[in-house]
Each structure stands twice: as structure tokens, then as C-alpha cells.
Amino acid sequence: MKYIDEYRDGRLAKDIARQIAALADPGRSYHFMEFCGGHTHAISRYGLEDLLPANVRMIHGPGCPVCVLPIGRIDAAIALAMRPEITLCTYGDLMRVPGSNGSSLLKAKAAGADIRMVYSTLDALRIAEAELEREVVFFAIGFETTTPPTALALKAAIAKGLGNFSIFCNHVLTPAAIQNILESPDVRKLGTIKIDGFVGPAHVSTVIGTEPYEFFAGEFQKPVVVAGFEPLDVIQAILMLVRQVNDGRHEVENQYIRAVTALGNEKAQAEVANFFELRESFEWRGLGEVPYGALRLRPQYVAYDAEKRFSMVTPAAKDNPACACGAILRGVRRPTDCKLFGTVCTPDTPMGSCMVSSEGACAAHWTYGRFRERARQVDVGRAVA
Ligand code: SF4
Numbered sequence: 217m218k219y220i221d222e223y224r225d226g227r228l229a230k231d232i233a234r235q236i237a238a239l240a241d242p243g244r245s246y247h248f249m250e251f252c253g254g255h256t257h258a259i260s261r262y263g264l265e266d267l268l269p270a271n272v273r274m275i276h277g278p279g280c281p282v283c284v285l286p287i288g289r290i291d292a293a294i295a296l297a298m299r300p301e302i303t304l305c306t307y308g309d310l311m312r313v314p315g316s317n318g319s320s321l322l323k324a325k326a327a328g329a330d331i332r333m334v335y336s337t338l339d340a341l342r343i344a345e346a347e348l349e350r351e352v353v354f355f356a357i358g359f360e361t362t363t364p365p366t367a368l369a370l371k372a373a374i375a376k377g378l379g380n381f382s383i384f385c386n387h388v389l390t391p392a393a394i395q396n397i398l399e400s401p402d403v404r405k406l407g408t409i410k411i412d413g414f415v416g417p418a419h420v421s422t423v424i425g426t427e428p429y430e431f432f433a434g435e436f437q438k439p440v441v442v443a444g445f446e447p448l449d450v451i452q453a454i455l456m457l458v459r460q461v462n463d464g465r466h467e468v469e470n471q472y473i474r475a476v477t478a479l480g481n482e483k484a485q486a487e488v489a490n491f492f493e494l495r496e497s498f499e500w501r502g503l504g505e506v507p508y509g510a511l512r513l514r515p516q517y518v519a520y521d522a523e524k525r526f527s528m529v530t531p532a533a534k535d536n537p538a539c540a541c542g543a544i545l546r547g548v549r550r551p552t553d554c555k556l557f558g559t560v561c562t563p564d565t566p567m568g569s570c571m572v573s574s575e576g577a578c579a580a581h582w583t584y585g586r587f588r589e590r591a592r593q594v595d596v597g598r599a600v601a
Contacts, residue, residue, distance in 0.1 A: 223446030224262070232451045233267035239458050245271045247410045248457050249547055251394060252417035253280030253575025254445045260580035262447035264454075272458065275409060275547035276580075278393060278502055279417060281358040282309045282573040283545060286499045287533040289386055290315040293355050296384065296528055297321065297329040303347065304331045304384075305340035306355040309573040312566055316533045337369035344373065344381035353522045357386045361419040363511065364484040367491045370513075370520055384522040385512050387492065390420045391428045392509040393500060397546065398436045402504035407548040413457040415450065416442035418472055425480025429468045437466040444472040491517060501535070501569060502545025539568035544577050551581040558582060 240246060250256055256276045259265060265274055278284050290313050297304040304321070311322040311333060325331040330350070334340050337354060344352035356366045366383060373381040394414060397403055416429055421442045429440045439460035443453035453471045460467060470476055491514060498510030513521040522528060535542060539561070540554035551557050551570070561567040563579050570576035574583070 220446070223444070223448045225448060229262075229264075229267060229447055229451050232448070232455050236267075236272060236451070236455050236458055237269045239455070239462060240269050240272050241462065242271065245273065245410075246412050246458060246461055247273050247275055248413050248415060248454060249275040249277040249397070249411050250415040250450070251277040251279040251390065252415070252420065253283070253573065253577075253580075254418055255279070255415055255443065255450055256577050257575050257580050258445055258447055258450050260584040263584070264447055264451055267451065268454065272454065274454075275411065276544065276550075276577040277397070277414075277547055278500060278545040279359075279390075280570070280573050280575040280577075281362070281388065282313060283541065283569040283576045284388065284393075284500045284502065285310075285313065285357055285386060285569065286501045286530075287315055287535055288499070288530040290321070291319070291533050292528050292530045293384060294319055294321060294324045294329070296353060296522065296526055297324050297331050298327075299526070301351045302330065302526075303343060303350045303352045304329070304355055305334045305343060305352060306331060307335075307357070308333050310355060310357065312572050313569050314536070314567060316531075337365045338372075341369050341372055341376075341378070341381060344378050345376065348380055351380055351382070351526075353382050353384055353526075355384045355386070357388075359388060359390050359417070359420045360423045360488075363387045363488050363492065364423065364481075367487040370491050370517065371487070373520065374517075379519070382520045382522040382525050383513065384528070385492070387511045388498065388500065388506075389494075389509055389511065390417055390424070391432065392506055393503060394429075395432050395436075396500075396503055396506045396509065398432065398438065400503070400506075403546060406502075406504065407543060407546060409547050411438065411547070412461050413439040413441070413466075415453045415457070416440045416468070418443060418445050418449075418475070421470075421472065421476045421480065423481050423484050425478050426468050426470050426476060427478050427480075433466050433468045439466045439469070441469045442472050442476050444475065490514075500545075502542040536567055541568040541570045541578075544570050551578040551585075554578070 570578035
């Protein structure tokens with residue numbers, strides 16, 4: 217497969233791994249957080265951790281948009297969808313995220329709510345156009361990557377004069393969350409882990425560029441290497457981080473030069489800025505309230521803001537106390553530390569958000585990691601015997 221195989225070359229990956237092993241100082245440890253769920257998926261899928269020396273550890277961050285949505289927002293969406301005049305349009309993964317008391321959008325749909333799975337914002341727009349008698353609400357989630365399509369849907373709805381279309385906005389912002397992980401007293405209270413640097417997100421950075429990371433690389437003295445999604449991208453980014461740590465540097469570097477520039481996609485940024493403004497605070501699952509960590513519609517678009525239009529309330533809701541998603545999203549615990557992992561919680565029966573999307577740390581580990589772990593245990597057993 218041209219342009220893909222080149223980035224999945226096992227021989228090259230092993231060569232880079234050898235360089236990492238040669239550079240990693242045995243007298244210290246290296247903790248790098250990959251913020252992006254796509255990177256978590258790639259690390260699990262291609263077994264990259266197995267290539268790293270024991271003192272270079274990857275920490276899964278809160279970079280899966282489905283995982284970080286707090287349970288109260290799911291409850292609010294379910295309550296809205298139960299109203300007879302509402303058609304709620306949502307992405308497939310969100311349907312299965314557990315809400316309070318074992319609820320989910322999927323169960324609400326089974327109970328009669330008009331909830332429809334869509335693949336894009338434009339699908340939701342088409343439903344609104346075709347069914348003018350319905351109030352069609354798009355349940356918008358995601359990082360900076362998915363916000364421009366929501367802005368364009370809104371633009372199209374306004375241009376078409378669609379008065380029955382609105383947005384339940386849950387778009388969140390990456391740099392604010394990274395900053396929060398590094399400095400928030402809430403996060404410190406909940407538990408933190410040593411972080412020596414970040415593998416910066418791929419898709420998000422195609423939109424925002426590398427510049428927004430400069431502030432906290434300088435302020436918090438943590439190196440950042442923006443990386444692509446393929447295994448060679450990620451392992452090369454780890455090598456670049458090890459080099460920075462060894463040199464005592466804390467710079468923003470760009471491994472993903474084939475897609476990411478310093479300034480990003482300014483056209484997409486302008487579309488987003490036209491329709492959205494910062495929320496002073498927004499709750500992230502696992503991180504608590506993140507100052508300026510999310511977007512809402514600008515006041516002039518209040519008619520398209522489902523929260524205002526339908527007087528939605530976000531109930532205070534607590535996660536299942538047995539579920540460790542919160543700690544996993546901060547990198548403090550690993551999926552296998554959760555006693556529900558692989559017993560009652562699997563991708564078919566998710567008890568927490570991290571098991572729902574393929575980018576969630578628990579789902580990634582369930583799908584790929586546990587087999588390697590089992591193989592490792594068998595190898596160790598053989599060696600002992
Ligand atoms: S295994 Fe399931 S219950 Fe445990 S942290 Fe992961 S998603 Fe939550």
C-alpha cells in the first residue's frame with residue numbers, strides 16, 4: 217500500500233528502537249504522554265511499547281473525545297432525546313457510552329427516543345431538511361479536528377434558513393487540557409504522574425498547527441513532538457523526545473511535517489472563530505473542570521444552540537465508582553489496574569467510556585495489548601520452568 221507501508225516498516229521501527237535503547241540513560245526513566253487516542257490505538261495495535269526499553273514508558277492521555285465527555289452531558293442528551301419533538305443525531309460510539317444508572321443513548325433509543333446514528337454533520341443537516349416538522353439536534357463532540365465540520369454545518373443551516381436544526385455543543389480544546397494536566401490543583405488532588413514530555417496530537421495539529429504548544433513547552437518546560445498516526449511516526453517521535461530530554465531541551469518539534477505546519481489550517485480556524493467562543497470552564501471526565509477547555513456557540517447563534525433553545529440542564533452525575541476511567545484518562549492507572557477490565561467490562565459490554573471507542577485506552581488494550589501481555593507471561597513462565 218503506497219504511502220502507508222513505508223510508515224509500517226518493522227525493520228525501520230526496530231532500528232529506531234535500537235537508537236532509543238542506545239540513547240536512553242539507564243540511570244533515569246522517561247515518561248511520555250501520548251495525548252491523542254489515535255496514538256494510543258497505534259501504540260497498542262503495533263506493540264510499540266514492546267520495542268521500548270523498560271525505562272521509557274508511554275502514558276495514555278485523555279485524547280479520546282468519547283472518553284472525556286462527562287457522564288452528565290450524556291444524561292443531558294438522553295433527557296433531551298426523550299422529548300417527543302426531538303430527533304437527536306449522534307455518532308455511533310456515543311450511542312454506547314454509559315450514562316447514569318446504566319442508561320445510554322442506545323437504551324433510550326430502544327425505549328422509543330428518536331435517536332439516529334450519523335456519520336457526519338451533513339447527515340444531520342439532511343435529516344433536518346427532509347423532516348422540517350422535527351427539531352433536529354446534532355450532538356457535537358470532539359477536539360479541534362471535528363469542530364470545523366460543525367461550524368460548516370451551522371453555516372449551511374443558516375444559509376438554507378433551517379429553523380429546526382440546532383447543536384448540542386461539546387467541542388473541547390487540546391492545549392487547555394494539556395495545561396490542566398500539568399498545573400491544575402484539581403488534577404493534582406485526583407492524582408498525577410511524572411511526565412517528561414508529550415507526543416502531540418496528529419489530526420488536531422493539522423488544524424491548530426504546532427504554535428499553540430509553544431506556550432506550555434516554554435512555561436512548563438516539557439518537550440512536545442507532534443507526530444503522525446503510523447507506528448514509525450510514533451516511535452520516531454519518542455526518539456525525538458528522548459533526545460530532547462537528554463539535551464535538557466523543551467521545544468516543540470514537528471515529526472508530522474507531511475501534514476502539520478506551524479500555523480495549521482487558518483481557513484478552518486477562521487470558520488470556527490466565526491461561530492464559536494471559549495467557555496470559561498467545562499468539565500472533562502477524569503480532569504474535572506478545565507478552564508477555557510471547551511467551546512460554545514457565540515451569542516448571535518443562540519437560536520441554533522440546543523442548550524439554550526431547549527433549556528437543557530447538565531445534571532451533576534458521578535461515574536461508576538468501580539470504573540477507573542478518570543484515573544486512566546490522567547495516565548495514573550492502566551486499563552489492567554481496573555478490576556472490571558475484561559470481566560464485566562469489554563467492548564461489547566462497556567462499563568466506562570474508555571472501553572467504548574477504539575481510541576479509548578481500555579478498548580485499545582482489550583483489542584491488542586492483552587494478547588501480547590499473555591504471550592509475555594507464557595514466555596516468562598517457560599523461562600522460569
Ligand atoms: S475497564 Fe471498563 S470500567 Fe474499567 S476503567 Fe476501563 S472502561 Fe472503566
